[in-house]
Amino acid sequence: MEMKTINARLLAKAFLGASTNLDNHKEWINELNVFPVPDGDTGTNMTATIASAAHAVEELGSEAAMKDICKAISSGSLRGARGNSGVILSQLFRGFCKISRDYSELNVQILCEAMQRACETAYKAVMKPKEGTILTVARAAADKALEMAAQTDDVLVFSDAVIKEAERVLAQTPDMLPVLKQAGVVDSGGQGLVEVLKGAFIVLSGGQVEAKAVEIQTEAAYAYRLRFKVVSAMLVTGDQVSDLRHKIMKGRECQVTGNANSISVEIECDDPGQVISIAMDYGVLHQVHLHSNPNSKAVQAREGKEALTEQASSERAEEEKKESSCSESSAESAKEIAFVAVSVGEGMNDVFRQLGCDHIITGGQTMNPSTEDILSAIEKTNARNIIVLPNNKNIIMAAKQAADLTEDKRVVVIPTKTVPQGITAMINFIPDQSLEDNQNRMMEEIALVKTGQITYAVRDTLIDNKQIHQGDFMGIGDDGIISVDADLNRAFHQMIDAMVDEESSIISIYFGQDASEEDANALAEKTRQRHPQVEVEVQNGGQPVYCYVVSVE
Numbered sequence: 320m321e322m323k324t325i326n327a328r329l330l331a332k333a334f335l336g337a338s339t340n341l342d343n344h345k346e347w348i349n350e351l352n353v354f355p356v357p358d359g360d361t362g363t364n365m366t367a368t369i370a371s372a373a374h375a376v377e378e379l380g381s382e383a384a385m386k387d388i389c390k391a392i393s394s395g396s397l398r399g400a401r402g403n404s405g406v407i408l409s410q411l412f413r414g415f416c417k418i419s420r421d422y423s424e425l426n427v428q429i430l431c432e433a434m435q436r437a438c439e440t441a442y443k444a445v446m447k448p449k450e451g452t453i454l455t456v457a458r459a460a461a462d463k464a465l466e467m468a469a470q471t472d473d474v475l476v477f478s479d480a481v482i483k484e485a486e487r488v489l490a491q492t493p494d495m496l497p498v499l500k501q502a503g504v505v506d507s508g509g510q511g512l513v514e515v516l517k518g519a520f521i522v523l524s525g526g527q528v529e530a531k532a533v534e535i536q537t538e539a540a541y542a543y544r545l546r547f548k549v550v551s552a553m554l555v556t557g558d559q560v561s562d563l564r565h566k567i568m569k570g571r572e573c574q575v576t577g578n579a580n581s582i583s584v585e586i587e588c589d590d591p592g593q594v595i596s597i598a599m600d601y602g603v604l605h606q607v608h609l610h611s612n613p614n615s616k617a618v619q620a621r622e623g624k625e626a627l628t629e630q631a632s633s634e635r636a637e638e639e640k641k642e643s644s645c646s647e648s649s650a651e652s653a654k655e656i657a658f659v660a661v662s663v664g665e666g667m668n669d670v671f672r673q674l675g676c677d678h679i680i681t682g683g684q685t686m687n688p689s690t691e692d693i694l695s696a697i698e699k700t701n702a703r704n705i706i707v708l709p710n711n712k713n714i715i716m717a718a719k720q721a722a723d724l725t726e727d728k729r730v731v732v733i734p735t736k737t738v739p740q741g742i743t744a745m746i747n748f749i750p751d752q753s754l755e756d757n758q759n760r761m762m763e764e765i766a767l768v769k770t771g772q773i774t775y776a777v778r779d780t781l782i783d784n785k786q787i788h789q790g791d792f793m794g795i796g797d798d799g800i801i802s803v804d805a806d807l808n809r810a811f812h813q814m815i816d817a818m819v820d821e822e823s824s825i826i827s828i829y830f831g832q833d834a835s836e837e838d839a840n841a842l843a844e845k846t847r848q849r850h851p852q853v854e855v856e857v858q859n860g861g862q863p864v865y866c867y868v869v870s871v872e
Contacts, residue, residue: 322474322523324424327385331376333519334392336528338373340518341511342366343531348514351507353498354795355776355787356864360713361507364402364687368409369515371399371689389420397720398691404508406690406716407441407453411512414440427477431468434461434481444716451495453508459488460516475524482516489513501781548777549582549601563601567594656754657702660741661688661710661718664831664861667738674745677702687714693721697730704729704754706761710741729754733761736797737770738860739827739870771796771814773807773867811842811867812849818871819850826853829860829868839867 325333341348341362348362372395379387393416396409414437422429438461442448463484467477489509493500518528549563563582564575574585582601588594657677662668668679678696682688693714697705705728709718715734722730731754735741744761776791785803787793794802794814802813815826826846830839836859843855853871860868 320475320525323472324426325430325474325523326424327383327388328381329523330385330419330425331379331381331383331388333522334376334388335373336522337515337518338366338369339528339530340521341369341514343528344510344514348507348511350778351504351510353502353504353507353780353782354800355778355780355782355789356774356793356795360402360687361404362511364405364713365408365508365511365515367401367689368396368399368405369412371691372396372409372412385423385425386420389416392416397724398689398694400690400717400720402687402713403716404453404511405687406720407444407508408512408515409690409720410441410444411437411457414438425474427468427472427474430474430477431464434464437461444720449496451492451499452506453512455492455495456485456489456506456509456512460485460512475520478516478520478523482513482520485509485513485516498782501784503780546585547583547595547598549584549598563598566597652701654702656704656706656748656750656757657700658706658708658745658748659693659696659700660708660745661693661714662738662741663863664829666829666859666861668861670742670858671745674742675748676745682711682714687711688717690717690720690724693718694724697721697725697728702728704731706730706744706748706754706757707732708735708741708744710735710738712736731758733758733765735765737768737772737870738829738862738868739770740765740768743768743870743872767872769797769818769871771801771818771867771869771871772865773811773814773869774865776803807866808842808845812845815846815869815871816849818869819853823850823853823871825872826850826855827870827872828855828857829862829870830857831860831862831864831866831868833863834866842867 345362345366348365349360352361372392375391375395376383376388379391383391393409393413396412400406400409415433417440418429418433418436419425425433438454438457441457442454445454448454460481463481464477467480471477489505492506492509493504496506499506521528563584567575567584567586567588575582582598584594584598586594654677658671658675659678659680660671660676661680661682662671663682668681671679678700680688680692680696682692693707697707705725707718707722707730709715709732715732715736718732722732733741733744735744743764747760747764748757749760772795774793774795776787776789776793778789780787783799785800787800787803788805791803791805792807792810793800794810794817796814796818801817802810804810804813819826828839828843828846830836836857839857843857847853847855862868
C-alpha cells in the first residue's frame with residue numbers, strides 16, 4: 320500500500336482515530352506520572368484536550384474543507400486544553416494547522432513543514448523548556464520528519480519512521496530526567512503524544528481505532544457497578560485476595576485481583592455500602608467509582624433517597640450562584656480590577672470569597688479546568704482588568720492561554736502554584752493602587768510563601784532517593800517530597816520541621832475532606848510545642864486528595 324497525499328476527509332478521520340487511541344490509553348498514561356499521588360492526570364488532561372478538538376471536527380461533517388478542519392482542531396484544542404500537557408499538545412496542533420490549513424491535500428513535504436512548525440510553536444509556549452518531556456519527543460519526531468522528507472514521498476513510510484523515532488526517544492527520556500529514571504517510567508506526556516501519532520497512523524494505514532467497550536447493564540443486572548482499589552500498608556497475600564473475593568461475591572458478577580500492596584475490585588451489587596464496609600477491613604479504599612443502573616428496581620425504589628446525579632447538579636448550581644454573585648451585583652458598572660481564582664474545597668472557596676474574589680473556578684489537582692473554563696470565567700467577570708490566580712502549577716499555562724484569547728479586557732496571570740500562594744496574593748491586594756503596583760507586590764509576596772501538602776502514595780517508587788511504599792504518607796513541598804512515613808502524624812511534623820526557619824512567623828493548616836477538625840487541632844497543638852515562636856492557625860479547607868495543606872510564612 321502506498322499513499323502520496325492526505326485529503327481533508329482522511330485527515331479528519333486520522334485525527335479522530337488519534338483521539339480515540341489516546342482515550343484508550345488514558346489510564347495507563349496516568350499511571351506513568353512520577354509522583355505516586357492519587358491525582359495522576361496527564362492522560363486525563365491530554366485526552367480532554369484532544370476530545371474537545373475531536374468534537375469540533377465531528378460537528379463539521381464529512382465534506383468539510385482542509386482549512387475548516389484545521390480551524391476546528393486548532394481552536395478546539397486551544398480552548399479545551401487542560402493542564403500543562405494538554406496546553407503543550409494544543410500548541411503542537413496549533414503549529415501543525417498553521418501550515419496544513421493552506422493546502423487541500425498534504426504530501427510528505429507539507430507534513431514535514433507542519434511538524435517543524437508544530438515543534439517550534441510548542442517550545443515557544445513553554446517559558447523554560449525541559450528535555451526528557453513531551454517536547455523532546457515532539458522535536459525528535461520533527462527531526463525525523465525532516466530526514467525522511469528527503470528520502471521518500473510515501474506518507475505511510477514517512478509516518479512509520481517518524482513514529483518509530485518518537486518511540487525510540489521516548490524510551491530514552493529516563494536517561495534525560497533522573498526523576499523518571501528513579502521512578503522507572505518514561506515521560507507520561509511523551510507517551511501521550513506517541514499514542515496520538517499511532518492512532519492517526521492506524522487510520523492512515525486503512526485500519527480503525529475501536530473505542531474500548533463500555534459494558535451496559537441490562538434490566539436484570541444488579542443495581543450498581545462498583546469499582547475500587549484497596550491499598551494496604553502490608554504485603555497483600557493470595558489468601559487475602561481469595562478471602563475478600565469469597566466475602567463479597569455471594570453469587571454476584573465479581574472480579575477481584577491483587578498485587579504486592581493493593582487489591583482491585585469490580586462488582587455488581589445492590590448494596591455498595593456493605594461491600595465497601597467489608598473491603599475496608601483490608602486497607603484504605605481509593606479510586607472508588609459507583610455507577611447506578613437506572614433500569615434496576617432497587618435503584619428506582621431508592622430514587623428519592625439516592626438521586627446522586629440530581630443532588631450533584633443542585634450543588635453545582637448553588638456553587639455557580641455563589642461564584643457569580645459578585646459579578647451579577649456589579650453588572651451596571653464594570654470594576655477597575657477583579658479576581659478570578661481556581662480553587663477546590665468549600666473551605667478554600669469561602670476564604671477566597673471573604674477576600675473579595677469575584678469568580679471562583681472549581682478545579683485543582685484532580686480536575687484541572689480547561690482554557691475554555693478560565694476564559695468563560697474571565698468573560699463573565701464585569702471588570703476592565705482581571706487578575707487570574709491559577710493556584711496550581713499545572714494550571715498556569717492554561718490560564719495564560721486564556722489570557723491570550725481574551726479580547727476586550729486586560730488579563731494578568733499571577734503564577735500562583737498553590738492555594739496558599741493565591742490567598743497571600745489576595746491579602747496583599749490594595750484596591751486604590753494600580754494594576755502594575757499590585758502585580759509587583761503580589762509577585763514579591765507569593766515568593767515568600769512555603770507550601771506543604773500531605774497525601775498518600777498509590778504505588779511503590781523511588782523519588783529523590785526516597786523509597787516510597789504504597790500507602791505511605793508523603794509531605795510534598797514546593798521543590799519536591801520532603802517527608803515519607805507510614806504514620807501520618809510523623810510525616811506531617813517532619814514536613815513542618817523542614818519548612819520552618821528563623822524567619823517563619825505563621826503556619827496555616829487547612830484540613831481536607833479526609834481529615835477531621837479534631838485531628839487538625841491536635842496536629843496544630845503539637846506544632847506549637849515544637850515551634851513555640853510561630854503562630855499556628857487551623858482552617859477547614861475541604862480539599863480532596865490532600866488531607867492537609869499547610870502554608871508557612
